Amino acid sequence: MAQKPTLWLRSEHKPNEARTPITPGTAKQLIAAGYNMTVERSGARAFADNAYADVGCGIVEEFSWRTAPSDAIIIGLKELSEDLGPFTHRHVHFAHVYKNQEGWADFLNQFNSGGGDLYDLEYLVDENGRRIAAFGYWAGYVGAAVALLQWAAQQNNTSIGALHPWASRDLLQQEVQAAIDSAGITPKAMVIGAKGRSGGGAIELCERCAIEVTKWDMEETSAGGPFDAMLDHHVMINCVFLSAPIPPFTTHAHLQSSSRVLSVISDVSCDPFSDANPLPIYNNCTTMDQPSMRVVDVESHPLDLISIDHLPSLLPVESSDEFANALLPYLLDINQLDKGVWQRAAAVFKDKCAQAQNGVKA
Ligand SMILES: NC(=O)c1ccc[n+]([C@@H]2O[C@H](COP(=O)([O-])OP(=O)(O)OC[C@H]3O[C@@H](n4cnc5c(N)ncnc54)[C@H](O)[C@@H]3O)[C@@H](O)[C@H]2O)c1
Known part of the structure; x- marks a missing residue:
C-alpha cells in the first residue's frame, strides 16, 4: 500500500467562507489512520484553530500552502483563483471550472504549467455517478427556516432583512419558533x-416547530402540475433534483387563483437558469442581502419567493460536519489516488486539462 501523504487543510481564499471539508473530528480520525495533518490558521473557519491543534494537527500560517512539501495534498472547500498558480501540488476543492465557466481554461492551464493535479469535490462520484459528499440536508433545513421567517414577517406586512450565519441549528429553530408564535x-x-x-x-425544521408538513416526492407529482394542492399550504419548500424538464409545479397564471393560501415558496433546488426548473415564475436567484423577491405583487395577499444558491453557508458548523463525515471514508483512502472516486475525478481532470491546453471547449 502507498505511503500516507501529508494532508494540508488550507484556509479559504473566498471571503467569509466558514465551512470546511475537514473538521477537528474527522482530522482526528485521519491522524489515527496514519495521516500527517497540517492545518492553516483561519479567522473565518467555523472551527477554532485550537480545536485542530488539540487533536494533533500541526498549525501553520494562513495561505502558506504554496510552500508546502511537494508531496502534500492541499485540501480546501472553494475555488482558487488563477493568479495563485502555477499549481504544483495535488489539490482537492470545488473548482467550478469543468462546465466551461468563465476563465476555466486559464485556470486549468495553471495546472498544465505547474504539473499539479486537481480532484474536484463535485466530481467525487460513486460507481453510479452519484456524488459521495454534498451539502443537501442543511440546505433544506435552512431553506425551510428562511421561508417560515418570511411568512411570519408577511403577517406584519414586512420582509426579512439580510441573512447572517446562525451559530447552531437550535438557535435557528428557536428564532423560527418565536417568529411563528408571534404570528398567532x-x-x-x-x-x-x-x-x-x-x-x-426541510421536514426536520418544520416538525421541530410543530408544523404540519405535506410530503411529496415522485409518486405524488407523477400526474403532472400545476398542483392546486400546493396552493392550500402557506409555505412550499421545493427540494427536488431534476435533470430533465417536467410540467411546472405552478405558473404565474396558476398563482392568481383567488383561493390561494400559499404566500411563500422557498426554492432550495434553485435552478432558474435551467430548462428543468419546475417553478418557471422567476429568472434570478435571491441573495443573502435580499433573501426574498415578490412574485405576486397583490397587497392583500402577496407571494414571495426565496431562491438562495448557498443556503448551507448559513449553518456552517452543521454543514461542515455533514460534508466532512461523508467525505471521510474517501479521504481515508486518499493514499490510493489511482482507485475509486479519486481515479474517476482524475480522469475528468485530465480530460479537461487537455481541452484547456488545446483551446477546445467540450
Ligand atoms: N440552494 C442551495 O444552497 C442548495 C444546496 C444543496 C443542494 N441544492 C439543490 O437541491 C436539490 C436537491 O438536492 P438533494 O441533495 O436533496 O437531492 P436528492 O437527490 O437527495 O433528493 C432529490 C429528491 O427529489 C425527488 N424528485 C426527483 N424528481 C422529482 C419529481 N419530479 N417530483 C417530486 N420529487 C422528485 C427525488 O426522488 C429525491 O427524493 C438539487 O437540485 C441540489 O442541487 C441546493
Missing part, C-alpha cells in the same frame, strides 16, 4: 422532494 397562527407547509437529502432537512 400556525402555518401549513408542503415539501416536494421530501425523500431526498434537502427534503429531509
Whole structure:
C-alpha cells in the first residue's frame, strides 16, 4: 500500500467562507489512520484553530500552502483563483471550472504549467455517478427556516432583512419558533422532494416547530402540475433534483387563483437558469442581502419567493460536519489516488486539462 501523504487543510481564499471539508473530528480520525495533518490558521473557519491543534494537527500560517512539501495534498472547500498558480501540488476543492465557466481554461492551464493535479469535490462520484459528499440536508433545513421567517414577517406586512450565519441549528429553530408564535397562527407547509437529502432537512425544521408538513416526492407529482394542492399550504419548500424538464409545479397564471393560501415558496433546488426548473415564475436567484423577491405583487395577499444558491453557508458548523463525515471514508483512502472516486475525478481532470491546453471547449 502507498505511503500516507501529508494532508494540508488550507484556509479559504473566498471571503467569509466558514465551512470546511475537514473538521477537528474527522482530522482526528485521519491522524489515527496514519495521516500527517497540517492545518492553516483561519479567522473565518467555523472551527477554532485550537480545536485542530488539540487533536494533533500541526498549525501553520494562513495561505502558506504554496510552500508546502511537494508531496502534500492541499485540501480546501472553494475555488482558487488563477493568479495563485502555477499549481504544483495535488489539490482537492470545488473548482467550478469543468462546465466551461468563465476563465476555466486559464485556470486549468495553471495546472498544465505547474504539473499539479486537481480532484474536484463535485466530481467525487460513486460507481453510479452519484456524488459521495454534498451539502443537501442543511440546505433544506435552512431553506425551510428562511421561508417560515418570511411568512411570519408577511403577517406584519414586512420582509426579512439580510441573512447572517446562525451559530447552531437550535438557535435557528428557536428564532423560527418565536417568529411563528408571534404570528398567532400556525402555518401549513408542503415539501416536494421530501425523500431526498434537502427534503429531509426541510421536514426536520418544520416538525421541530410543530408544523404540519405535506410530503411529496415522485409518486405524488407523477400526474403532472400545476398542483392546486400546493396552493392550500402557506409555505412550499421545493427540494427536488431534476435533470430533465417536467410540467411546472405552478405558473404565474396558476398563482392568481383567488383561493390561494400559499404566500411563500422557498426554492432550495434553485435552478432558474435551467430548462428543468419546475417553478418557471422567476429568472434570478435571491441573495443573502435580499433573501426574498415578490412574485405576486397583490397587497392583500402577496407571494414571495426565496431562491438562495448557498443556503448551507448559513449553518456552517452543521454543514461542515455533514460534508466532512461523508467525505471521510474517501479521504481515508486518499493514499490510493489511482482507485475509486479519486481515479474517476482524475480522469475528468485530465480530460479537461487537455481541452484547456488545446483551446477546445467540450
Ligand atoms: N440552494 C442551495 O444552497 C442548495 C444546496 C444543496 C443542494 N441544492 C439543490 O437541491 C436539490 C436537491 O438536492 P438533494 O441533495 O436533496 O437531492 P436528492 O437527490 O437527495 O433528493 C432529490 C429528491 O427529489 C425527488 N424528485 C426527483 N424528481 C422529482 C419529481 N419530479 N417530483 C417530486 N420529487 C422528485 C427525488 O426522488 C429525491 O427524493 C438539487 O437540485 C441540489 O442541487 C441546493
